[in-house]
Amino acid sequence: MKNYYGSLCTEMYEILHESAPGDELNFYLSYAEKGMSILEPLCGSGRFLIPFLERGFEICGLDLSEEMLAKLKKKAPQAKFFQGNILEYESKEKFDYIFISSGSVSLFTDIDVCKKILWKMKELLKPGGKFVFAVDSIKDRCEDDEEYKTSIEVKTKEGFDLVLKGKNRFDEETNTQYSPSVYELYRGSELLQKEEMDFQTHLYELGELEPYLEEIGFSKVTVYCSYEKEIAQNNETNMFLYECSL
Structure with a gap:
């Protein structure tokens, strides 16, 4: 959703x-x-x-x-x-x-x-x-990206690494910014959980x-x-x- x-x-x-x-x-x-x-x-x-x-x-x-x-x-x-x-x-x-x-x-x-x-x-x-x-x-428009990039990386209270990867595309006709994102939770190099989000803003x-x-x-x-x-x-x-x- x-x-x-x-x-x-x-x-x-x-x-x-x-x-x-x-x-x-x-x-x-x-x-x-x-x-x-x-x-x-x-x-x-x-x-x-x-x-x-x-x-x-x-x-x-x-x-x-x-x-x-x-x-x-x-x-x-x-x-x-x-x-x-x-x-x-x-x-x-x-x-x-x-x-x-x-x-x-x-x-x-x-x-x-x-x-x-x-x-x-x-x-x-x-x-x-x-x-x-x-x-x-x-004015809050982001530059368009071709590939997913890591934008944020934080530590959870359990000591795991929580990483956000995303990219942006702006639709000139509708003034909609599309920012699909992927959240990944790691314990060291082990991927524990992955969550995708179809983020959009007008x-x-x-x-x-x-x-x-x-x-x-x-x-x-x-x-x-x-x-x-x-x-x-x-x-x-x-x-x-x-x-x-x-």
């Missing part, structure tokens, strides 16, 4: 991203107030959700990856979360604030699916609620998403180019941050 975080991918993610970057975390925290009901779709192993919990916020997570959520449960047994497809998530509760961090919306490379997810977020918000999310921009241009968000019914959409909330002016940034109000 494309963009699915399996066991080796999750293990490497945990090693490389043990905690949320401070500036990014503070950006999402800036919208939260005590007493709010908060939802974090695509919460993964909880690097943002857990700091929200530690600060006393009422937050619920949602993710498709059982492997990621198992890590979350181990780190924060009290965390409230649901495992499943974001489009199939049903809740009687409406939320004051929903956020999707780390450019994860870019993982939905089918624009029709992406629109459905944006609609879903709007439906889950209370009147006056806010939806905040990030996407990767066209790289956005400024102005591309705004019409969809307005069509969905968000009354105000603000686009930032930094966690300091600088207004985006062009595509010369690696990400766009969207603040959407009902």
